[in-house]
Amino acid sequence: MKLPQMTVVGGGQMARALVGGMIEKGIFDVSKLTIVDPSSPSLQWWVENHPGCRVMSGSTDESGENAFAASEIVLLAVKPHIVAPVLADPNADMSGKLVISIAAGVPLSSITKGAGHARAVRVMPNTPSLVGEGAAAFCTGESVTDVDVECVERMLGSVGYVARVSENQLDAVTGLSGSGPAYVYLMIEALADGGVAAGLPRKTAMDLAVQTVRGAATMVRDTGDHPGLLKDNVCSPGGTTIAAMRVLEQNAVRGALIDAVTTSAARSRELAK
Incomplete structure (x- = not known):
């Protein structure tokens, strides 16, 4: 219809x-x-x-x-x-x-x-x-x-x-998915910059960053597995990924993303007033 x-x-x-x-x-x-x-x-x-x-x-x-x-x-x-x-x-x-x-x-x-x-x-x-x-x-x-x-x-x-x-949840939606693409664009840009810093050509670094984010998101959606489990599956003992995860945790990337969502939601509530 x-x-x-x-x-x-x-x-x-x-x-x-x-x-x-x-x-x-x-x-x-x-x-x-x-x-x-x-x-x-x-x-x-x-x-x-x-x-x-x-x-x-x-x-x-x-x-x-x-x-x-x-x-x-x-x-x-x-x-x-x-x-x-x-x-x-x-x-x-x-x-x-x-x-x-x-x-x-x-x-x-x-x-x-x-x-x-x-x-x-x-x-x-x-x-x-x-x-x-x-x-x-x-x-x-x-x-x-x-x-x-x-x-x-x-x-x-x-x-x-x-x-x-519910309407009282819409500000949280604004902070997460409304503003969220900007967070992901920043992550993609940073990943590509990291690739360039490690020796890759700019276009190759950007293409790999984009596909990595896309592929990871598809894995979460299609497998139904918790992101933490999928992350653990990549982190071999003493390997390259767990070394990188340590740096991300030391730099409070997880906390920064949580704060970004809640700050955006708070700003949405302010604007509504």
Whole structure:
């Protein structure tokens, strides 16, 4: 079953990833898509890459046609400070619709009230959604139905992994998977630098670092084994890997990563206030 008519407010990278994934997986027809974005280059991108969709620079066009009237789903893919003005637009009637927001820090209560007591869902996606390897979590408002939940899971599942959490856990999701790609990019860069320092050409070092991270993550996912067990399997007694692990522990890499997640989560809570 395909998803119903949808209006997307904000046509940036995350909207492109989510909607593109849905179209590619065949769960959504581009003819049912309306994009609202004041940026002409952004609208042109949608016209060129997803011909058949409707694009609008505002909630109504010159003929008075409304961007939201025929849609059952509204995806708010805008920055947090843009959400309130969008919801305050008298022409943006979202009452009775499923409103999905990816704006960090904007609570369900504000979305529900601002959207005319619509059925509200908050989502925290991450940037690997752009390549179909996202990790996303969502929480739901009180009036959201089981059908709505299934719809959100299908949407997010089209570009990666999806989990349902409570709203008070969404800041933790932000600290872990929302900000997490940056931690991994830093690790990849550092591993490649280490390879260069040890004598490898830059491209070879980078390719090996990228594949090592990818392979290790796939091992954890596909075997179901605890990462600690997989780590121990590589650490031969008196060998090279256990010597390297000692250096990582001496430099508190494990603790630094834990602190990075909790600090990012705390900052997310601060921004929400």
